[in-house]
Amino acid sequence: MSPLLRAARAPGSGLARRLEEIVGSAHVREDAGALLTFSTDATPLERGDPDCVVFPATTEEVAEVLTVANERRIPVVPRGSGTNLSGGTVPHHGGIVLVLTRMNALKEVSSDDLVAVCEPGVRTIELAQAAAAERMLFPPDPGSQTTATLGGNVAECSGGLRALKYGITRDYVLGVEAVLATGEVVRTGGRLVKDVAGYDLSRLLCGSEGTLAVMTELTLRLLPAPEASGTGMAYFPDLADAARAVSRVLASGVLPVTLEFLDQVCIGTVEDYARIGLDTAAGALLIFGQDGDQRSIDADLARMAGACEAEGATQVRIAGSPAEASEVLEARRAALPSLSRLEPLTLLEDATVPRSRIAEMVEYIQEVARRHELKIGTFGHAGDGNLHPTVVLDPADAGAVRRAHVAFAEIFARAIDLGGTITGEHGVGMVKLKYMERQHGPEYLALLRRIKAAFDPNGILNPGKLGS
Amino acid sequence: MTSPPVGERRGIFTPELLDRCISCGFCLPACPTYGLTGEETSSPRGRINLMRAIETGQLAVDDPTVVEESSFCLGCRACEPVCPAGVQYGALLEEWRDELWRPERRPWRLRALLWAVDARARVRLMGVARRHAKGAGEGAEPASLMLGCFERALYPRVSRSARELDPSLAAPPAQGCCGALHAHNGELERGNALARELGEALPGTIVTTSGGCSAHLASVLGPERVKELSQWLAGRGSTVDEPATGARPRIGFQDSCHARNGLGVGKEPRELIATVGEYVELPSAAACCGAAGTYAILRPEDSARVLDRHLDEIADADLDVLAVANPGCYRQLQQGIKRRRLRTKVLHLAELLADADRIVSHRSA
Numbered sequence: 001m002s003p004l005l006r007a008a009r010a011p012g013s014g015l016a017r018r019l020e021e022i023v024g025s026a027h028v029r030e031d032a033g034a035l036l037t038f039s040t041d042a043t044p045l046e047r048g049d050p051d052c053v054v055f056p057a058t059t060e061e062v063a064e065v066l067t068v069a070n071e072r073r074i075p076v077v078p079r080g081s082g083t084n085l086s087g088g089t090v091p092h093h094g095g096i097v098l099v100l101t102r103m104n105a106l107k108e109v110s111s112d113d114l115v116a117v118c119e120p121g122v123r124t125i126e127l128a129q130a131a132a133a134e135r136m137l138f139p140p141d142p143g144s145q146t147t148a149t150l151g152g153n154v155a156e157c158s159g160g161l162r163a164l165k166y167g168i169t170r171d172y173v174l175g176v177e178a179v180l181a182t183g184e185v186v187r188t189g190g191r192l193v194k195d196v197a198g199y200d201l202s203r204l205l206c207g208s209e210g211t212l213a214v215m216t217e218l219t220l221r222l223l224p225a226p227e228a229s230g231t232g233m234a235y236f237p238d239l240a241d242a243a244r245a246v247s248r249v250l251a252s253g254v255l256p257v258t259l260e261f262l263d264q265v266c267i268g269t270v271e272d273y274a275r276i277g278l279d280t281a282a283g284a285l286l287i288f289g290q291d292g293d294q295r296s297i298d299a300d301l302a303r304m305a306g307a308c309e310a311e312g313a314t315q316v317r318i319a320g321s322p323a324e325a326s327e328v329l330e331a332r333r334a335a336l337p338s339l340s341r342l343e344p345l346t347l348l349e350d351a352t353v354p355r356s357r358i359a360e361m362v363e364y365i366q367e368v369a370r371r372h373e374l375k376i377g378t379f380g381h382a383g384d385g386n387l388h389p390t391v392v393l394d395p396a397d398a399g400a401v402r403r404a405h406v407a408f409a410e411i412f413a414r415a416i417d418l419g420g421t422i423t424g425e426h427g428v429g430m431v432k433l434k435y436m437e438r439q440h441g442p443e444y445l446a447l448l449r450r451i452k453a454a455f456d457p458n459g460i461l462n463p464g465k466l467g468s
Numbered sequence: 469m470t471s472p473p474v475g476e477r478r479g480i481f482t483p484e485l486l487d488r489c490i491s492c493g494f495c496l497p498a499c500p501t502y503g504l505t506g507e508e509t510s511s512p513r514g515r516i517n518l519m520r521a522i523e524t525g526q527l528a529v530d531d532p533t534v535v536e537e538s539s540f541c542l543g544c545r546a547c548e549p550v551c552p553a554g555v556q557y558g559a560l561l562e563e564w565r566d567e568l569w570r571p572e573r574r575p576w577r578l579r580a581l582l583w584a585v586d587a588r589a590r591v592r593l594m595g596v597a598r599r600h601a602k603g604a605g606e607g608a609e610p611a612s613l614m615l616g617c618f619e620r621a622l623y624p625r626v627s628r629s630a631r632e633l634d635p636s637l638a639a640p641p642a643q644g645c646c647g648a649l650h651a652h653n654g655e656l657e658r659g660n661a662l663a664r665e666l667g668e669a670l671p672g673t674i675v676t677t678s679g680g681c682s683a684h685l686a687s688v689l690g691p692e693r694v695k696e697l698s699q700w701l702a703g704r705g706s707t708v709d710e711p712a713t714g715a716r717p718r719i720g721f722q723d724s725c726h727a728r729n730g731l732g733v734g735k736e737p738r739e740l741i742a743t744v745g746e747y748v749e750l751p752s753a754a755a756c757c758g759a760a761g762t763y764a765i766l767r768p769e770d771s772a773r774v775l776d777r778h779l780d781e782i783a784d785a786d787l788d789v790l791a792v793a794n795p796g797c798y799r800q801l802q803q804g805i806k807r808r809r810l811r812t813k814v815l816h817l818a819e820l821l822a823d824a825d826r827i828v829s830h831r832s833a
Binding site: 033037039040041042044055081082102125144146147272336337341344346395 | 488494536
């Protein structure tokens with residue numbers, strides 16, 4: 001390290017000096033460059049300026065940092081790898097960014113109790129691989145699983161591609177150790193499937209977006225790994241045709257592990273990145289999959305292929321090998337970032353509707369795009385009604401940015417009217433806070449505030465977001 | 469804003485290159501320096517945010533964190549193949565260093581290196597008294613072997629082996645440096661000019677034994693003109709020496725970052741190695757070894773930290789040979805292995821293939 005940088009990194013403020021006493025001088029940064037890199041996450045257009053960044057290594061250090069921050073009423077924004085898509089880890093009110101990636105011990109993977117115990121900085125893929133090595137499955141698999149941390153996944157209650165069959169992160173959180181804003185350490189739940197001693201605070205913390213407590217240890221449920229899996233693909237003239245095929249698949253008595261779709265815009269950009277031979281002339285692609293024993297996989301894939309053909313699929317194929325299947329699924333995971341090949345700004349939302357209404361919603365999004373003259377690529381988890389309409393545009397075109405925001409307001413309103421939600425898996429964060437009242441009403445929001453106050457009386461944890 | 473408003477840019481970076489990143493963070497786990505620090509600031513996404521900040525004037529060009537990160541980055545480009553948005557990070561890094569590493573701000577060790585390879589006569593001088601390959605080609609279609617600058621002095625056997633493998637390659641000694649060192653160290657224009665000079669000096673396809681040089685040459689002269697050795701050999705279906713009889717040697721491979729991440733070369737060397745021994749894929753084979761051009765000379769401590777994991781894996785795998793495809797990796801791994809007193813021998817892929825008849829396993833049972 002250059003002497004110049006050492007000087008820049010040295011704490012100037014009393015706060016940083018106090019934090020250095022807790023975590024060590026190598027683990028506090030307040031140089032302008034570092035602060036800048038922690039001012040954003042993966043959310044476009046959102047930025048906040050932190051005062052310092054702290055990297056604790058233990059629960060005790062987290063507790064001490066929070067005690068100091070609480071005494072001084074300094075905002076604290078917990079952060080993992082920063083793949084948040086709703087501005088949830090952007091420090092809009094400044095203060096301390098509390099980065100938990102040093103707490104990355106995978107403490108236990110138990111096939112006897114079917115649980116894993118880990119610190120919040122373990123990446124999702126690391127747990128999935130460790131579980132797979134012991135022939136177990138950790139089902140939640142968000143698109144960012146190679147980068148994202150489990151702490152972040154639990155805080156945001158992430159979904160993924162397997163949610164239809166296996167549920168989402170909240171269905172796999174058994175226990176949490178967390179530090180309250182006031183510095184006390186609490187443990188909720190544990191290793192048990194059945195445990196009703198008290199309120200289900202683990203579930204409350206799951207999806208709390210860093211506004212209630214800082215999670216420092218997670219006990220997660222695992223499943224025995226399925227014997228095998230299989231994947232198929234069907235092309236359609238239009239996304240609405242694919243959506244109708246989804247309804248037909250689900251009505252046919254199959255509960256698939258995967259049911260993902262991409263419209264033509266997304267097929268083009270994904271193919272441009274992954275080069276796996278997708279048919280870029282097709283209007284939509286539906287990826288369907290099943291896991292379990294080979295006989296039921298074959299039967300279910302055949303039934304799903306039949307449902308697709310009945311809804312006018314132009315081409316249906318079953319992947320010949322696990323490698324081919326994983327190629328397709330990996331490409332699907334890259335759908336969002338691939339869209340930025342079209343324009344530098346990608347505004348993504350995740351409005352979700354009951355799956356019976358998905359074709360309606362898809363057609364409405366297409367209409368909104370036409371009306372506002374926007375380029376919208378839509379992909380998503382078709383089986384669970386979770387759509388990702390993504391506007392691609394040039395950030396310099398202020399008119400288009402404005403129209404995009406109006407378009408999203410309309411899409412959210414329609415999602416709510418159809419019995420859906422403004423966010424299926426990305427979280428409310430900063431971006432969707434203003435739609436909360438429309439979805440939930442004022443009484444619900446008042447209750448959220450009272451819960452928040454019980455956990456965090458001085459409102460230091462991720463202020464300006466849920467419960468504020 | 470993730471992207472500054474048009475019209476307020478300083479012009480350090482090409483706008484289309486800088487605007488591509490959408491900050492998804494998919495690059496973080498691929499980055500060796502992020503692996504070392506775990507801090508966003510030393511990740512590709514963090515560095516692109518620093519580039520954006522100097523482009524808009526939010527941070528000064530010589531801000532200490534900015535300066536530090538521009539040099540802490542290995543330039544291995546492992547972030548490129550994992551980037552769904554298609555960010556050309558290597559090109560951004562070249563533009564960054566071009567602005568930052570002005571001659572007056574350049575470390576003296578770097579100045580000396582750049583001076584040494586800047587003129588054809590000096591490069592040629594480096595090869596004097598070393599028996600690197602020489603001679604006219606024998607092929608119907610012209611193809612030339614690039615001798616490299618430091619490689620011809622440090623590892624002259626590499627070019628001889630390459631010509632043994634394919635005698636059709638011409639190897640005129642009057643050829644200079646490809647310019648990669650310049651391009652990666654703040655002299656982008658000069659680096660491109662040297663590549664064009666070399667393109668004029670060498671007829672036909674240019675075959676290189678250095679992954680770093682091949683990627684730079686390909687970026688200037690076009691990928692059709694330039695072939696990394698394993699690409700060339702695989703494309704021609706060349707046969708290698710009959711392997712020695714006896715125990716098959718266990719052979720690992722260290723990818724050249726720029727051959728892999730810049731040109732997509734990875735399968736070819738592995739398939740070639742498998743013809744002469746038992747190929748062992750090390751977990752970090754595709755990750756930077758820390759040589760990274762001038763990095764091992766400019767930042768020896770960080771370079772050694774990056775190398776450590778590779779040495780652990782080589783020791784665990786009990787390799788007979790570790791094959792490399794770049795002179796920088798050659799030096800880095802040879803020195804690391806010597807320091808650890810491991811039994812593994814480092815050979816360039818060309819040497820391995822040309823001497824396959826003499827390489828057997830010495831593994832203790």
